[in-house]
Structures are given as C-alpha cells and as structure tokens.
Amino acid sequence: MLDLIRSAGPISRVEVAETTGLTQATISTVVRELLDDGLVVEAGRAESTGGKPRVRLEINPASRLGIGVNLSLESITYVVANLAGTIVGRQRVAGAGSDGPISVVPRMAADIASLIERLGLDRDAIVGIGLAAPGPIDRERGTITMAPALPDWNGFPVRSALSTATGYPCTLDNDADAAALGEYWLGATEGHSVYASIYMGTGIGSGIVIDGTIYRGASSNVGELGHLTVDATGPVCTCGNRGCLELYATPARVVEAAVLRAAEGELSLSLTGDVATDFATIATAAAHGDAVATELIESSAQYLAAAVVSLANLFDVELIVLAGSAFAAAGAVYVRYLSDALRTRALARLTHPVEVRASVNGYDAAAIGAATLVMQDRLSPRSLRAVTMTSA
C-alpha cells in the first residue's frame, strides 16, 4: 500500500480500495498505521462532483532515510536518500584497494557516522544501510561469494559486520542490481517495462528490472554478464568457465593492451599504473581521435556488444542503461557500439528498438539503488524475498 501511495499519490482511501480490491476495514487499519508511523500524511481533499470531499493520502518523503554504500576496489560511494528517492547527501572516498574487511568495515562505519553528523540527519529516520558490492554475493548469508577484485572479502560476513559497526540494519545486494534499481529511481527508465543496466567497474555485471522490480532469479545471482562465454574455445576464466567476457573487455584488459602498445612506441600516453585512471586517459585520447586508443576501446566495446546482444536475445529488453565508473569515463563510445550492434544484430529489432543510454549518474547509481533497496526491505519486507539483520 505504501508503494501504491508513493507511485499514485495523492490518492484517496476509496481510490486505494478500487485499485487493490481490499476491504475498507483493511485499508483503514493499514492507513492508520502508516499515518501513526509518519510515513504517510493527509494532503488536503480531492475535488468532488458531489458528496463529501475525500481526504487524500501522500507519502512523507522526509520521514525515512536510507544510506546506500557502493563498495568497490577503486572507490566507496555513500548516498543518503529519502522515501521519494531524492538524494539528501553524498560522498565518495578511496576504495577498498588491497585492504580487507577487517580495516575497511570500521572505516566505512566512521565515514557513515561523520556523514550523518555533517548532514545533521535525524538518526531515528534512518531505516538502515544498503550495501552494494561486486558479485556474486550470498544475499541470505550477507557475504560476498567470489569477487575476483576483492579476494579478501570472499565469505566474510560483511552485512552483519557493517550492521554491528554502525548499529543499523543492513542489506547486501549486487552492485549491478543496485545500479539497475538506482536508474529506475533516478527516472532514467520511465516507460520501459523491461530493461537492463550494464555495470562496468573493475568487473562487468548487469541487473534486470521487470516492471520496476529487480529480477532476482533463484539466489540473487543473476545478470553475471562478465561471465558470459563470448568464445567457447577461449581460455579458462578465474570463475571456472571458458572464454568469459571479462577476459576480453574490462578496463584492466584495455590498459594491459595499452601498456604493450606503449612499449612498442605506438601509443604516447602517460600511464600511471592505476587502472581506473589509465582507462579514463585512454578513453579521453580515443574521444580526441587517437587511432590506437580508439582501437583499444573499440576492441573492448565489440566484445561487450556480443554479450549485450546475447543478453537482449535472452531477456527481450527495451532499454540498456550503462552504469559504473568505466562508462562514466568512456560512455559515448560504448553507447555508439552497443546501439549499432543491437540495431543490426539483436532479434528484438524485428519487433521493437532496443535503446542504449549512458546512466544519468554513472558514479552514484549503485549507491542510490542500495539506499532504496534497504528502505524497500525494511518498510515492505513481504514484497521482497528479503533477509535483514533483525538483531541490529
């Protein structure tokens, strides 16, 4: 009912009854609870063609806040969002790097405490912390199952550790799933019933949103686009599969190839050894017409295009949104390549176009999605296959 009031409000109790088919008694009881909790407010009376005007209900956006955290090798992004998905505050700090959870979790807790302090947030309004991490993850256990970029985190109970360190309930989600939902909340996907976000940071993932809800599959490990086979006779990947996309298309592979080309004197860029920085440098050079830099980015984009056409042929999506740091640096080239591939090679083209778009907020999308996920989780637990820290 909260979701209905959020999306359709201001809405009268009678309209809620008409939409849901629930009894007036049930609606009265639930609305009373929402009003008592301050989640919903009465918002004046609807115009009426006769009879008593109806009191209308709407969401009270400031009544609850969610904190979203996007953990990655390169950066940790914090976002505070309210019930309407509006961003109240944000911060980006250095990533986990080679540090394990023993040092990074306390650092995250301190960052969150100082963010709450700095923004002057009402602590009682904060419903919890949504953590978005590279996958695969075990959502039920609250652990990262196998993130090649963060090996020390594998199996560590990061959800409960962050909950204990901060005193707030936490949820753990895959970064690509969170980014997909973040795009939805940021309004980038309006009117699309099925869409995918492609998330490229250190690795490559994707999230699928169907009618506003993240598709979770059997165990929340969906959309592992980086481990799609793009060459069935290719080399073995760290995941155990063969010829995976991540062996051909990640920023690290682009930078590796650039280092080789620079050593051969074919590329004159100053590379630092930091993958994210160097990838951005190569992308900028490509955008300015450097032939070798263009070739390197295009090679990555072509492999990504093969995987994205496969994804489109399986999920029949209407929109692909590119999110994550790599696309924030080099979105335009990838948008062009993926658009071309989908327009000429995806089967959906026979029925409808598949649009490709860069995220409106590539750096923050996953953190925003994580903040909305923890609010959904805490405020309507039955609407998700949710597992939360009830002990916190």
Add this chain to the structure above:
Amino acid sequence: MLDLIRSAGPISRVEVAETTGLTQATISTVVRELLDDGLVVEAGRAESTGGKPRVRLEINPASRLGIGVNLSLESITYVVANLAGTIVGRQRVAGAGSDGPISVVPRMAADIASLIERLGLDRDAIVGIGLAAPGPIDRERGTITMAPALPDWNGFPVRSALSTATGYPCTLDNDADAAALGEYWLGATEGHSVYASIYMGTGIGSGIVIDGTIYRGASSNVGELGHLTVDATGPVCTCGNRGCLELYATPARVVEAAVLRAAEGELSLSLTGDVATDFATIATAAAHGDAVATELIESSAQYLAAAVVSLANLFDVELIVLAGSAFAAAGAVYVRYLSDALRTRALARLTHPVEVRASVNGYDAAAIGAATLVMQDRLSPRSLRAVTMTSA
C-alpha cells in the same frame, strides 16, 4: 481466482478470502459466475471444529478443453488437454516440410476436425487452439517473424488463418515458451521457482518460467538461445548476429559433419538425408559406443553447454529441462554434458546446484503447453498480456 481454486482446491470461500484479501461480496459474485459457467463445482463440506461446515470449491477439469498444436518442419503434434492439464487425446502427423501456410493451415484445420470427431469431444467445451511455432514470433500480430526453417511462413497471419479455418479462437506462442509451460503442467518442475526449458528441434530456443508464469520480456521474444554468440569472432548467422550457437550445435550441423566423416570412410552409418532421422541414427550409434558418432554429438553438446552456462549465469535458474525432438533422440548425452558444465562452470554452483533433466515428454511438451496457454488466455485474459482472436 480460477487459478487459486485450481492450485489450492478444494478450498472454501472463507479460505479464498483469507488468501486473496478480497471482500466476501466480490468472492461471492465471482464464484457464482464460475459455478454458472461450470468451471468450478462445489465439492462437499470441509470438516469444521465447530459452527457450520464450509462448502468447498474445486475445479471441474472436464468443463473446458484446449487444443494445442506444435508446428515444426519435421512434425505437427496435436494435443487435447483439459483444465487440469490432463491429456485427453493426441496425434502426430508429418511436418510442414517445404510447404507454406496456404496448404498447411487447411491441413491442420482438417486434422483438428477429425481429432475432435474421433475423440467425440464436446465442441462447446473447446475454448480455443493454442499454436506453438518456431520463433521469433509476433504474438500481438499472430505472425511468425523469422523462422529460418519455415521461410514461407514469415509474416503470414497464421493465427487468424487458423482461427478462420477452424472457427475457434487461437493464440500463437513460441515453441520453447510453450514447452517450458508444458513441463510445468506435466509436473516435471515442481518445487523450482525459476527454471528454463531448452528446446532443440530444427533450431534451438529456450523458455523461462518464473513462479509458474512464462517470462515474456518486452515482446514475447525471450530465450533465443540459438542466437547467443558463442564465438564473438565467428561467422555471420542468418539472423544478422555473429558466431551464434545454431551455427555449431543443431542436429543439421551434426548430420552435416557426419556426412563428411562418412565420405572419408570414418563413419559407417546409413544416412537417409532426413535430418531428424539421421540425427537419431547418429545419437543411437553414440549411445552404443561408436567413437566418431560420440565425437559428433559431443561437439554439439559442448557448444550447447557454453550457451546454457551463460543462460544460467544470467537467469540464475535452479533447473534446466531438455525438450524437443532432438533431445527425445539423444537426451542422455546432452544431460550428462550440461550437468557437468553447470556443476563446474556456472556461478550459481557457489550457492545452489543447477539440475538438468530430460523432458518427461519431449515430443509433446510444446503442444501441451500451447493447449494450456490458450485456456489461460481465454479464461483469465487479464492475467496475461494476451491478445486473442475475438472475432472468431
């Protein structure tokens, strides 16, 4: 409500109210209509711990029948199913071959008429005809968009033609989707929240069922497994994509390779030139230990395994069911290969197993699914994004 009574019945009106949250008045009205239509019957009284015993409702399986038709190059299968999904009758005849719809649609109408006659079916109980065809299809227009094996059918209004020829409303669905739903109705998938059927006949497709409902994507063109890229640098496919699975793994490719090996004197099987027959011959020889036949089937199975691991990594499925004529002939080898690949290479293995199983009724699954689809469509149109022939 019909779906609830079917799956949970016998069930009392009070239990329906508890499950759905609908008002007693709404339930009384709907149940009255269902009773009047004969879809539901009263099935005695529930035991009660006190007070008046409750009348229980259950489905009346024989009250409605659906006719399912699975059209393919090699065969046309007809199935009559009742509301409970029980098969009342079936027939298999020669496929479309190189004949176009102008001659085949009247043949199908005649086959259906004689099936109704032979089984002595009540014509008024037949709600319609569900047609399952190779895809991609345009479900809204009722046309086959592009089936390489049936080129004369592309764009032909097969749904309305079959409806006109038979006098019954028709639905058109993808054969792999229909097979996936058929497996569900055949009870092969119980307890699995997300599963995929892999359908291999002339081409290769897949259907995905989530909590008992076919996943349809944006335009009902999902699960096009045959057009997953398994070699990003491979040759161009008829679909416009590159290195598609169908270029490596179909029965036609296995037979082609067998013809070459036979010409070189390495294989001593009598091949007829008919793909389905020859594929079955090769599969049988492989099952009896012929080394070359085994090698040919395994090559197909290895490419299929790469695509199926990719599908599992995107959809996070718990079960893969192999349906369609190719698996009816050679299911055991494929089950073994796909099981091994999923156990060692799919990311889901870190969280849960992915089971692989041959269809309980590989030849009939798509026709059974098509029969249940037309019943779902005609009896609860709002539960599907359904388009039906209302003029018929």
